[in-house]
Amino acid sequence: MFDLDLWKEILSALKQNRMRSFMTAFGVFWGIFMLIIMSGAGRALENGVMEGVKAFATNSAFFWTERTSKPYEGFQRGRRWIYNNQDIEYIRQSVKEIEYLSPRLFGWQQNGDNTIRGERTGAFNIYGDYPDYFKIDGWTPVKGRLMNEIDVLQKRKVCVIGERVEEVMFDKDEDPIGQYLKISGVYFQVVGVIHPETRINIGGGKKEETIIIPFSTMQTAYNYGDEIHFFSVTANQGTSVSSLEEKLKRILKERHKIAPDDMQAIGSFNIEAEFKKFSMLFLGIQALTWIVGIGTLLAGVIGVSNIMLVIIKERTQEIGIQRAIGATPGKIMLHIIAESVFLTVMAGYIGLSLGVALLEVLNQILLAAGDEVFFRNPEVNLTMALSALAVLVFSGAFAGFIPARRAIKIKPIDALRDES
């Protein structure tokens, strides 16, 4: 049902007062534009953060030790303590809810350059890990291989290194695999160069500056005895990592004579809880986006409605003529609502297009900026665009409805008399 006259009338009515039509349309344009931009930005932040953590086991928890904060069983408060191999052994045996358990030792970095190869030196983060660690915090080998069970079992002096380590310690066209690095006085053979898949960083420093050696080698070679600085666990399917975290804390406190109500002695961190916080945050951002966006849009729509009322007032006489020569109220109403919907949808469509275009430009800039930004792939999905369009049509009709009602309430006679 394409009615050329209807469209001609709408266009000429809008053209008659360009400035006003433009200002009115701008309100709606801005509403949709903001909605798209904010939603895209929120999505980008979410994508950026989620991209950084997606390879990380979401059911994982991490434990380290702090000084005790309560006296217990003859020990004073402020006691330093540390995990040991027997703890890990005991936990492996008695806690069945655990999927992976990976103890870790931190190497020292404080006395400057700890890694030497010929003329080259560098200060890197040295970790002693189990292969299970790669199942919790994902890494991929770029060259060579990851560390494996046999390395740990045979206490091999091998290491896998981050990409930054390779850059510093080797020539550009040199193959690091099979070469040796002297790490804190002990030679290790490089068996792999690894790339981090996540941005979650346990232990501080840059992930690219990591050197990982077998846990058992590190414990033996550097005289750690049976000490363990840190360990990570993941929960079995069906077990909440938060409850596992509590259970492990209870066991560890008992084993190390720590007051059951000492909240400080065991440092721990649970990804599940963090993820929940994140998803709540993003839900909040999306909700806020819609509230603000819809609010701005509503202001625009009210503007359209207001202007339509003025237009009706101005065109009272014209409407009177149309009524006098046989236009039915339905036809008049259709005309006004169509005009309103047209104005709203046009403005909204431009806002939508410009919003998407701006997001695309932003995306290109972000892509050029590389990995370092927590802001990735700003996007507006089809559902979002379609629902925005639906909101526009609906609100345009709504904006036109009140003025249209007003217009058909005008008696033709009053409308004609209006001029004199």
Add this chain to the structure above:
Amino acid sequence: MIKLNNIHKSYDMGSSKLHVLKGIDLEIEQGEFVSIMGSSGSGKSTLLNILGMLDNYDEGSYLLANKLIANMSEKKAAQLRNDMVGFVFQSFNLISFKNAMENVALPLYYKGVNRKKRNAIALEYLEKLGLKEWAEHMPNEMSGGQKQRVAIARALISNPKIILADEPTGALDTSTSYEVMDILKEINDAGITVIIVTHEHDIAAMTQKVVRLKDGRIDEIIRNGELREFRHTYNKELVTA
């Protein structure tokens, strides 16, 4: 054709009521050329609006072509207006952003006639009124006389039984006024009832029947034969005034 029986009409003016028509009885036959006169406030425009179904009446009855016109929905009234009545206004009331042809074609648009056909018909009517070359012009490019002729063409296009003209010459100079009256006379000769409201005696004198209103009532009805006499009294009125 038209039968008014004791028509009353009053307007609400907030607290008070303005009684405009106080019992109008009037019969107009098919093919008559009637003028309604009266000083301002005498109710002549109100009467015309009721005749044109642009306004309701409070009391009495109005029969148009033996059909009682009362309590109609707006939609029904609009359709009936479209079928039966053509309007000509003092201020022409053309739609400013449509050209002459489109203005003339407008009543057919509301009847649902397709664009090509209605524009062709509109051109025919414009030709009859000597405005064919002006078909593509906008109202603001035309003189008052031309605009009124466009308006008359628009009134005629839906083949009405009645033409209602509210001060059709009110905004025109004398010679143009006479031209317009000639056109209305031609229309009347074709068998269409023409009713005009005017306060100009010379214009009224060109019609067959003059209805003079005074304070909401019919003061006198002067027929064609008595027009000479009417002119005489009109002149006398002028002298005394």
